[in-house]
Amino acid sequence: MDAGEWDTAAARDAFRQELESINVAIRLAVVPATAAILENQALVLRLQLEELDVLESRQASQRMQHSMYRAMLADLPLLAPNDSASRGCRRQAASSDTAIPSHPAVTVNPDGSTQLEEYIDQLKIAEEPPKQCYACMEETPINQGVILENCSHFWCHECLRRCFDLAIKNEGGHPVRCCEQLPKIPMDNPAIASVLGSKMITDLKAKIVEYETPNRTYCHERSCSTFIPPDQVLERMAACPICQNKTCAECKTQYHESPDCTAVHDEAFDEWRTKNQAATCPGCHRVVVISYGCNHMLCPCGSEFCYECSVIWKECTCERWHNDRLLDRAAEVADRLADGMANAVQVQQVAEALRAEGGCRHNNWTRTDLFTFTSSTAAEVTCADCHWRAGEFLWRCDRCGMRVCSRCRVDYKDFDDHRDY
Template sequence: MDENWLTVAQAGEDDHRYALALSNGAELQAQSANQRLLEDPAFMRTLATPSPDPAIRDDAVFERDLASTMTAPLSTRPPSPSTSSQCVICGDRLRAQRSFRAPCGDQYCHGCLRDLVQATISDESLYPVRCCGRPLVERDFLPLLPSALRTRFQIKSRELGTPAMSRVYCQNPICSAFLGSSEGSDGDMVCTACGTAVCPACKQIAHRREKCVENAAIQDLRALARDQQWQTCPGCHSIIELNYGCYHMTCRCLTQFCYVCAVPWKNCLCRQWDEGRLYITAQRRVEEEMGPRAVAAAPDIFQREVEARAEQLRSSHDCVRHSWRRRNGGARCEECSWYLRDYLLVCLHCGIAVCVRCSRNRLL
C-alpha cells in the first residue's frame, strides 16, 4: 500500500473521530500529524499520482469530497448521490439498512440518531426530537434504538410532552418521579414508586383535611417574572427571559409568539426588536469574529463593523429559514453555549452562530 494514501486513510479515521466528538459535545483533541499533513499543499500535490490500490483511491476521493462540502455554505450543497448517502452529523457514508431518513430528507447513521435521542432525554430544549424544524416520527426511529434507550425515551417523552407548569413530581426527595399532569386531576396523585401522595394543585405533599394554598415558590417565581418583565409562553406556559435578539420568540414547545404581548407572532402591532438588545447582539457577534485582540487594536474598524451588523439585524432579525456557512475559529454557540474551538455555522441572513447540532436539531 502506498504510504501517502495510507496517510490519507488514517487522516480520514481521525476526522471521523473528531466529528463524533464534536457532535457529542466531548472534549476535542489536537489535530493529528496525518490531519496536518493533508493541509500541506506540497503533500496534496503528491496525491496526483494514481494510487496502485483502487480501494484506497476511492476512499481518498470521498475524503476530499467531504472536505469540500464542509467548507461550502450548507444551503448551497447540491443534491448528489454522495451527499444523500452521508450522515448529516458525522459525515460517515451510509448503507440503506444502517441509516435513518428524517422528514426533511437528512440522513443519520444509527449512532448519531442514538446520540441525539440520548441528548434529548437530558436537554429539554431538543424535544421533540427534530431536524430542520420538523419533528421526527417516533414510530419510525424508536425501533432503531437499543431497548433500554427506547424505554427511557418513552418514559421521558411522557414528561416532556406535558406543559411545564402542569407537571407534578413526587415530593419524596429520594424519589422525585414524574407523576403526570395536574390538569383534570380530581384528587391527590400517588407515586407508584414510593407511595408518596402529592397535591396536584400546589404540587406539594398531600395535605388531607387542610385547605390547599398555592405553592409559595410558584408565587415567588411569578412575582419575579412580573418584576423582571419575563414573558410566559402561551403554548406550554413556561416562563421565558429574553437575553438578546428580537421579540420573535420560539419556545421549546415550538410555539412562536411576540415577547412583548405573548400573542402569536405577527398578529400584533408591537415593535419587533429592542434597539439596545439588538445593538448588544451586534457587538457580541463582531467581537467573536474579530477576536478581542483585534478589537483592542482597531477600535474604529470594530465600531464600523458593529454599526453595519446592527443595520443588518434591523432588516433580517426575523430569520424564518437559516442558510449556513462555516466560519473557522473558536467561539461559543449562541444557542447551547458550548465552546467550539475549531468552527461554528453562521447564518448568512441573521448572523447567528451555532454548532452543528443546534443548526439541525434545535433551531427551526
C-alpha cells in the same frame, strides 16, 4: 470421518446386502403373493438407500463449509487491515466500532450449520466504500451507519446516538429530524433501535410523554422538580412518583384542600417573577426568562406569545424588540462577525438591521475549520445550538456569525420556514 458418517456407511452396506438377498428370494419365489411381499420390501430398501445418498451429500457440504469456516477464521489476523489507514477517515480511528466485523466463535450448530454465511455478508458490507453521513458530513464505513427510509439519507451511529441523547436532555431536540421528507426519525425502526439500545429508547419514551403533555405539572419541591405524568394527577392533586409530595395541578404549588388557588400563591415567587421581568406562556403556564432576543416567543408546547405582555403573538401592540435586549443581541452578533473586535458603529448597524428585518434566517453558511479561529475559547469550538464540542470544523452563518455543527445546520437548512430568530 466422524462417528455419524461411519454409521451412514455401515447402514448402506447392510441395506445393500439385504436388498441382494431379497432379489435372490424374488427370483426363487414360486407363490405370487410371496413375490409381491418381497417386491415391497425391496422398494422400501431402495428408498432408504436414496435417503442415505441425500444425507451423505449434506454431510459432504457441511464438511466443506466447516473447512472454509475454520480457514477463514484462521486467516483473519492476516487479513484485518489497519482501520484508520485503510479507510483514511478520522471517525473510524476514534470510533469504538471497527470496519471489519468481529468474527463469531468457532462453533457448529447441532444441525451442522454455522454463522459463516451471515459473517460473509457482513464482510461484504464492510468492504463497500464509505458513505457521507447526512448529519456530520464525515465519511463513515457503511456498517457503522443506517440508511433511513423515506428519504434514503445515511446517518452514522454516532450522530444518531448523539441526537437522540440530546432529545432526552433538551426538549428542543425532539423530535429528532432528518429532512423535510423525514421530519421525525422513528426510533422503533429495528436498525435504529439496535443502535440506540433499550435504555435510551425507554428514557426517550418517558420524555416524550412529558413533552406532549400540554399543561404539565412538576413537583413543587425544588430539590425534586420531577415531572408528574397525567396518570398520577387526580383532579387537582398530583402525586410525585419520586418523593411522594403532592402538588396542585392548577397553581403548581404545594397541594391545598381549598379550591381557590389565589389564596395560596407563592408571594416570593411572584416577586421574583416581577423583578426578573419573566413572562408566562398562555398555553402551558411555563415561566420564561430571556436575556436577549426579540419578544416573539415560541414555547415547546406550541404556543406563540409576546414576551412583554404574555399575550398571544400578534394580538398585542408591543414592539418586536425591547431596546436593551436588541442592543445586547446586536453586540453579540457584531462580535461574531468581527471575531470579537466589533466597534460601536458596527453594533449600531447590526441593531438597525435586526430592528428592520427581525431575526436572522440563517440561510447561508460557510464551513470554518477550527484552526482558523483567532482564539480557542470554548464558545468558538462549541455548537451554539446543541453545545457539542466540535473536533474539526463548525458552520458559520454568513449574516450573524453563529457557529453550529453539521447536525444543527440541517435543521436551519430544511426547516427554515419555522425559524424566527
